[in-house]
Amino acid sequence: MFFRFLFKGREPEFTLDGDLRLRHLGPEDASIFRDHLHELHYADFRDRFNGLVSDAWLEAYIADSLNNAICIGVFLGDHLLAVAELHAGGMMGEHVAESAFSVASDWRRKGLGTLLIRSLLKAATENDISTIIVETGPQNHAMKALARKFGAKMQFSGDQSVGRINVAEGLRLAGRRRSFAPLPVAAPGPAELPPGAMPAH
Ligand SMILES: CC(C)(COP(=O)(O)OP(=O)(O)OC[C@H]1O[C@@H](n2cnc3c(N)ncnc32)[C@H](O)[C@@H]1OP(=O)(O)O)[C@@H](O)C(=O)NCCC(=O)NCCS
Numbered sequence: 007m008f009f010r011f012l013f014k015g016r017e018p019e020f021t022l023d024g025d026l027r028l029r030h031l032g033p034e035d036a037s038i039f040r041d042h043l044h045e046l047h048y049a050d051f052r053d054r055f056n057g058l059v060s061d062a063w064l065e066a067y068i069a070d071s072l073n074n075a076i077c078i079g080v081f082l083g084d085h086l087l088a089v090a091e092l093h094a095g096g097m098m099g100e101h102v103a104e105s106a107f108s109v110a111s112d113w114r115r116k117g118l119g120t121l122l123i124r125s126l127l128k129a130a131t132e133n134d135i136s137t138i139i140v141e142t143g144p145q146n147h148a149m150k151a152l153a154r155k156f157g158a159k160m161q162f163s164g165d166q167s168v169g170r171i172n173v174a175e176g177l178r179l180a181g182r183r184r185s186f187a188p189l190p191v192a193a194p195g196p197a198e199l200p201p202g203a204m205p206a207h
Contacts, residue, residue: 028125031077031089032194039068039077042086047111053146054108056166076103076129078191080118087113090122092129092138103130104139105171107149119152124180125191127156130173138171156180 031039043064046054059067071077076092087110094103105126109118130138140153140160144167150160156176158169 025082026087027081027192028121029079029081029192030194031072031079031086033069033072034194035077035079035086036068036072038084038086039072039079039089040064042079042089042110043068043108045110046108050108050111050114053143053149054106056143076126076133078122078125078129080122088118088122090119090126092126092133092135094133094135098139101134101136102139103133103135103137104141107152114148119148120155123152123156123176127171127173127176127180129191131177136173138173138176140169140171141166143167 043051043054052058071091071093074093074095078090079086080088089108091106092103093106098104105123107119107122109122126138130136140149140158141163142149142153144162144165146167150167150169153160153169153171156171156179158171160167160169162168
């Protein structure tokens with residue numbers, strides 16, 4: 007499934023709190039995505055990939071993600087602070103996609119993961135995805151807390167902690183608080199910021 011074609015040039019870029027902005031990433035964002043992942047602290051990088059990976063593997067992963075998955079980034083100016091990914095296809099079957107998240111180490115626990123997951127939920131509905139899989143190491147309390155917030159029941163499977171977010175339920179939970187309302191996300195590439203464009207908080 008090649009999501010990116012569904013997202014070309016549709017939505018304006020939006021300003022979040024202060025100077026934070028949210029937009030879809032495309033293949034042209036490979037170098038900033040790579041920089042973002044390299045900036046993660048050792049333990050966070052290890053949590054993100056469930057271990058260490060080679061440079062060659064990472065390059066292939068970045069290219070595959072930016073070409074074939076939904077990738078949403080949070081920016082402070084030109085600096086990419088956080089990314090959420092939604093990967094479909096493979097063995098997962100129809101209407102199911104797997105998520106991945108990376109928040110810059112100095113920006114953790116400030117709500118960026120929550121911000122991204124609600125945008126991912128909206129993107130999932132727009133792409134006929136009804137279930138989002140979250141898979142992480144059992145020691146990853148942050149990711150498990152984030153997934154639980156949107157209805158996932160995290161359970162051991164092999165050496166991993168795995169949960170499923172029902173997208174409709176996740177959006178319902180997101181809607182219970184006004185600050186969780188889904189936000190518009192800009193298409194890949196530079197986007198014009200419309201005057202006064204601010205999401206609901
Ligand atoms: C997991 C991750 C994406 C969470 O992002 P974040 O921006 O820190 O998350 P938020 O600030 O939105 O917090 C989400 C919830 O998790 C909770 N939480 C965050 N870090 C936590 C921790 N270390 N322990 C327990 N709960 C935690 C928060 O309290 C919040 O719940 P609340 O709203 O009820 O208070 C981020 O920590 C990260 O990028 N980690 C490294 C990479 C990784 O592990 N990726 C996941 C595997 S793909």
